[in-house]
Amino acid sequence: MVKRTLYECSHARVSDGRIRCDRGYPLSAKSDNGSLSVSRLARGDRLALEVCQGCPDFDSMGPSVPDEEKGWDHAKKTVRNPYGRRGKPHEQTAGKVV
Ligand code: SF4
Helix, strand or coil, X not given: XXXXXXXXXXXXXXXXXXXXXXXXXXXXXXXXCCCEECHHHHHCCCCCCHHHHCCCCCCECCCCCCHHHCCCHHHHHHHCCCCCCCCCHHHHHHCCCC
């Protein structure tokens, strides 16, 4: 069974580094206001919260987001130049940008 996630509900909002439900449902019992850290979104965590599974206010924005499209922390790592900011050694001596 496909689980609902925060990626699909239009009521999941991000502000001030936190993820909140604009319908007022607590997404976490660990924080005082029920919000989650946006770092979980950055990591591409699944975010299939129990509170969302039977929620009467779930408002789907479309089909499930594929796992490879979730998050951005891992995307930064894969596009980073393995040779650093100056490029490959032979590119530096050639004096041109490839
Ligand atoms: S499914 Fe319900 S609890 Fe989850 S984000 Fe949407 S409105 Fe909030």
